[in-house]
């Protein structure tokens with residue numbers, strides 16, 4: 001299926017578009033109780049309603065883009081909890097993207113670091129070099145010597161100690177089946193290759209035919225960081241890869257990539273594999289696993305992929321598996337793309353609150369679909385000596401899959 005270039009629905013200049021989106025807000029305040037940053041600060045400027053007012057005033061030229069105002073916008077996690085509960089259907093995510101694009105890249109944006117993270121081949125080479133230098137033994141000591149606000153400090157703490165799995169491979173496709181293309185992404189292609197392989201195993205067992213696109217960044221971190229040119233370049237790469245795939249649906253095991261992929265490919269079906277697997281759940285059989293797991297649902301799984309219920313249903317098909325959702329739904333863990341690098345202290349506060357919720361469940365392991373969330377949570381788990389392994393839910397499902405022929 002051919003993709004169309006990105007279209008902006010109303011033909012308005014960004015400033016007019018921001019004002020138009022902001023004017024949809026009736027200031028009811030129903031979004032405030034679900035906003036994690038409002039819960040942190042109890043400050044109107046750190047709430048969705050406050051940010052909409054700031055964006056509107058900036059777009060209309062009523063205020064100058066001071067560092068303080070800018071920071072309130074940059075603290076936003078893009079979790080979209082506010083958009084989900086809004087009775088006026090304010091497109092908050094779109095408003096945030098347009099406003100950040102208008103203001104340009106955020107001052108705290110670690111450009112050099114992001115340029116490394118977004119390149120999977122470079123990341124794999126650096127990780128091999130790091131393994132050779134036994135980086136896992138001294139990375140935390142090195143991180144502690146760096147300034148508290150340094151994004152490199154946060155990156156070192158969050159760097160996994162395990163060597164990356166081999167990139168995903170395809171074998172055993174039945175060519176009669178509908179064709180799906182898997183988008184590997186950047187960080188996920190290096191640190192979540194195991195989950196991507198698991199998705200392929202499960203999809204093939206359910207009778208789907210899967211191909212894999214080349215590994216590159218979808219542009220989410222640029223789009224949400226106000227780096228418009230880089231985001232558009234990434235969107236073009238997505239369109240080219242999609243157009244040459246010959247597939248009918250695009251999949252990502254990382255819910256955090258879905259919104260950006262959908263934006264780059266309007267009219268194309270871009271899904272979490274969980275959605276497709278749930279439609280053929282009866283064809284999947286699992287071996288028992290007597291274990292108690294805490295299920296962390298990333299904001300993007302709930303608010304963008306909308307596969308939280310389907311995932312729970314799939315996991316409940318594993319006999320003996322006790323799947324427990326975190327008692328307080330749905331709150332961002334603080335990873336939020338590059339937020340954990342730009343505002344590490346705020347990210348740690350949100351993460352530790354999430355881990356306190358998980359600890360009440362006394363799990364044997366923690367499941368989370370988003371690689372950014374999982375690395376961030378794993379750092380907290382390690383720092384708190386909790387010893388829970390963390391896994392993508394599809395990895396667990398593939399490990400328990402019974403192969404019946």
Ligand code: SF4
Pocket residue numbers: 024025026027028029030031032048049052082085086087088089090
């Ligand atoms: S819920 Fe919607 S309309 Fe109400 S304050 Fe929040 S964004 Fe505005």
Ligand code: SF4
Pocket residue numbers: 034035036037038046047048051075076077078079080081082083092
């Ligand atoms: S996207 Fe999340 S963090 Fe940002 S304003 Fe909405 S609820 Fe708050």
